[in-house]
Every structure is written in C-alpha cells, then in structure tokens.
Amino acid sequence: MKLQNKVAIVTGAASGMGLAIAENYAKEGAKVVVSDLNLAGAEEAVANIKAAGGEAFAISTDVTSETDLQHLFDKTLDTYGQLDILVNNAGIMDGMEPVGEVINERWEKVFAVNTTSVMQSMRLATAIFLKQGHGVIVNNISAGGLYGARAGAAYTASKHAVVGLTKNTAFMYADKNIRCNGIAPGGVATNIASSMTSISQTGIARQQLGMAINPRIGQPAEIAALAVFLGSDDASFINGQVIAADGGWTAY
Numbered sequence: 001m002k003l004q005n006k007v008a009i010v011t012g013a014a015s016g017m018g019l020a021i022a023e024n025y026a027k028e029g030a031k032v033v034v035s036d037l038n039l040a041g042a043e044e045a046v047a048n049i050k051a052a053g054g055e056a057f058a059i060s061t062d063v064t065s066e067t068d069l070q071h072l073f074d075k076t077l078d079t080y081g082q083l084d085i086l087v088n089n090a091g092i093m094d095g096m097e098p099v100g101e102v103i104n105e106r107w108e109k110v111f112a113v114n115t116t117s118v119m120q121s122m123r124l125a126t127a128i129f130l131k132q133g134h135g136v137i138v139n140n141i142s143a144g145g146l147y148g149a150r151a152g153a154a155y156t157a158s159k160h161a162v163v164g165l166t167k168n169t170a171f172m173y174a175d176k177n178i179r180c181n182g183i184a185p186g187g188v189a190t191n192i193a194s195s196m197t198s199i200s201q202t203g204i205a206r207q208q209l210g211m212a213i214n215p216r217i218g219q220p221a222e223i224a225a226l227a228v229f230l231g232s233d234d235a236s237f238i239n240g241q242v243i244a245a246d247g248g249w250t251a252y
Contacts, residue, residue, distance in 0.1 A: 001028055001029035002028045002029070002228060002229075002231075002232040002233070002234060003025055003028040003029045003030035003085070003228065003231060003232055004028070004029035004030075005029065006025075006029065006030040006031070006084040006085055006231070007030065007031045007033070007076065007080040007081075007082050007083050007084050007085070008025050008030045008031070008032050008033065008083075008084065008085035008086070008087060008231065009033040009035060009072065009073070009076055009083060009085070009086050009087065009121075009125075010022045010025065010032060010033065010034060010035060010087040010089055011035045011036070011061065011063055011087065011088055011089050011090040011117075011121065012035070012036055012063075012089040012090030012091065013032075013034040013035055013036050013042060013045060013089065014034070014036035014037075014038045014040075014041030014042045014044070014045055015036075015038070015041055015190070015191055016188075016190030016191055016192065016220055017089060017140060017185065017188060017190055017220045017223045017224065018036070018087075018089040018090070018140075019041075019045050019220065020219075020220035020221045020223065020224035021087055021089060021140075021220075021223070021224045021227045021228075022034050022045055022049065022056065023045070023048065023049060023052075023054075023224070024221070024224040024225065024227070024228050025085075025087075025227075025228065025231065026049040026052070026054030026055065026056055027052065027054065028228055028232070030084075030085070030231075031055045031056065031080050032049065032054065032055070032056040033056070033057060033059060033072070033075075033076050033079075033080075034046050034049070034056050034057065034058045034059070035058075035059050035060075035061040035063075035072055035090075036058075036060070036061065036090070037060065037061065037062055037063075037090075038060075039058060039059075039060035042058035042059065042060070043058040045058065046058045057079060059071075059072055059075055063090045063113060063117035063121070064112040064113055064116070064117055066120060069117070069120055069121055069124060070124065073124045073125070073128070077128070082128075082132065083125060083128050083129075083132075083135070084132075084134070084135060084136065085135070085136045085137075085138065085231045086121060086122065086125040086135070086136070086137045086138070087137075087138045087139075087140065087227060087231070088117075088118045088121055088122070088137070088138070088139045088140060088162075089140040090113060090117065091113060091114045091140070091142070091192065092109070092110060092113045092114065092192070092195040093110075093151060093155055093192050093193065093195050093196045094106055094110050094151060094152040094153070094154040094155040094196070095152060095196055095197060095198045095199045095200055095203070096151060096152040096196075096199055096200045096203030096204045096206075096207055097152040097153060097154065097200040097203050098152065098153055098200065098202060098203050098206070099153040101200050101202070101203070102152065102153050102154050106154055107153075107154045110154040110155055110158050111154070111157075111158050111161075114155065114158035114159060114162065115158045115159075115161045115162055115165075118139060118162050118165065119165060122137055122165070122169060122180075125137060126169070126173065126178065129173075129176070129177075129178045130173075130176060130178070133176075133177055134177045134178065135177075135178045135179075136178070136179050136180075136230070136231050137166075137169065137178070137179070137180040137181070138180075138181060138182070138183065138227050138230045138231055139162055139165075139166050139180070139181070139182040139183070140182070140183050140185070140223070140227070141159050141162050141163060141166070141182045141183060141184050141185075141242060142155075142159045142184055142185060143184050143185065143186045143244060143246055143249065143250055144156050144159045144160075145159030145160050145162055145163040145182070145184055145242065146160075146163065146184050146242065146244065146250060147250060149206070149207060149209070149210045150207065150210065151207065152200065152203050152207075162182065163182060163184075163242050166180050166181065166182040166240065166242060167240045167242070170239045170240030170241075171240060174239055174240070179235070179236075179238070179239045180239065180240065181230045181235070181238055181239065181240065181241050181242070181243070182241070182242035182243070183223060183226055183227060183230070183242070183243055183245055184242050184243065184244045184245065184246070184250075185218060185223050185244075185245050185246060186214065186218060186244070186245065186246025186247060186249040186250065187211070187214050187217045187218065187246070187249070188217065188218040188219065188220060188222075188223060189217050189218070189219055189220065190220060210249075213249065213252045214246075214247070214249045215247040215248050215249060216247050218245065218246065218247060222245065223245055226243065226245050230243075
C-alpha cells in the first residue's frame, strides 16, 4: 500500500486518465476525492472504488470556478481532515488551430481549464501543505507541454505554461517538504477528443504528421501507475520533473 493513510484530490476523475488515477490511488490505500464536472460519472467511479474496498467521495467541480474549487478543498478537509496529494488532471483540447486561426474565446476557455485552474488549485493546496508541513502535487500535463506539434496553439501554450508552473513551484517550496512533478502523456485512449469542436483542417493536417512516428496508443492505467509513483514516498527525491509517458514517441 504505497498511499496508505493519504488523502488525494483528483480532478477530472470521472473518466479516462483521471478515473484510472483515482482507482489506482484507492487500491494503494488513499482516501480519494473524485472531482469532476460530471457528477454522475464521479459517483459511479466512487461506487466502483468502494465495491473494491476503497474509500472515496464524489464532488461536482467546475475547475474554472474559484467558488467550486474552494468548496472542493473545504469539503475535503471537512471529510478527511487533511490533504496529502493533489492531482491536477482536468483538461480540454483546442481545435488544433494554429495561431493565425485561434480566436480569443477558444484561447480563454482552454487557458481557464488547463492553466488557470491548475494554478488556483495549487495555490489552495499549498496553503494546506505549508500548515501540515508536507504535500505532493502531480500535474497531468501532456507531451503538448514539451513540444510544439502535438496540438493547436492554445492547448500547446496552456500546457507549456503548466510545465513552467510545475518547475517553479517545485523550486519555491523544495525547502518546505512540498514536491511538485508533472506527467507528460503521449497519445492515450481517453475521451478528451470529445472536447474538440470546429477543428482546423490546416492544424489537424500538420499535427497528423507526428502521429506517423507514434509507436502506439497508451492506456490510462499506464499513466496512473506513474501518478501513483510520483504521489508516493518512493518518489521522495523527485521534484520539479515533467516525465514523458509516451511509449518512446518523443524519443524520435
């Protein structure tokens, strides 16, 4: 049990990588706060976790709402009395638009979900961690945060920003027993494509060039295994890193 007696918030946890992370955290002994805009999906995830002998509760959270985020953290402390791990997993895609096509509304929505909400969640968690004297943040980012050809301009920029935020946070609080790392998944079998609308034909054609060298599509459980490691004491000396989990895609 790598996460015994730990309490973890996982955002975007009703499906895909977030669901796999929540389930694996519970298997490793953590009490899991299953946070998602889709409350029915979150409740189903909690039912499955409890059926497998784990402990969790579901909560509806719009990560772009500061009020919702505050409620998420307050409810976690009211229920479990502590927070040990924050996993920022919630995210959306853009429409593969290059900068010449991106409109302000798309840019602002992608940044609100993928970047600003991550900062705000980290800010809330850090306040708790400083009082406790410990804490771990795991940001599920993207290979799009490391390279320029994996998505459109808005998504790529939003994820690059979280890479910088992850590294800065790790440095700023390294002397406070707070760790902050990121995961950069490659292509993974999730439903994130459902958040894509008005897809740019120019952008998708350019992005597809890189797909030819992608060795394979990953599974959410493979990302969850890394999230368990980074959240656990096994990773006690790992801080400020963004680890690619992509089957070797970015090695080419």
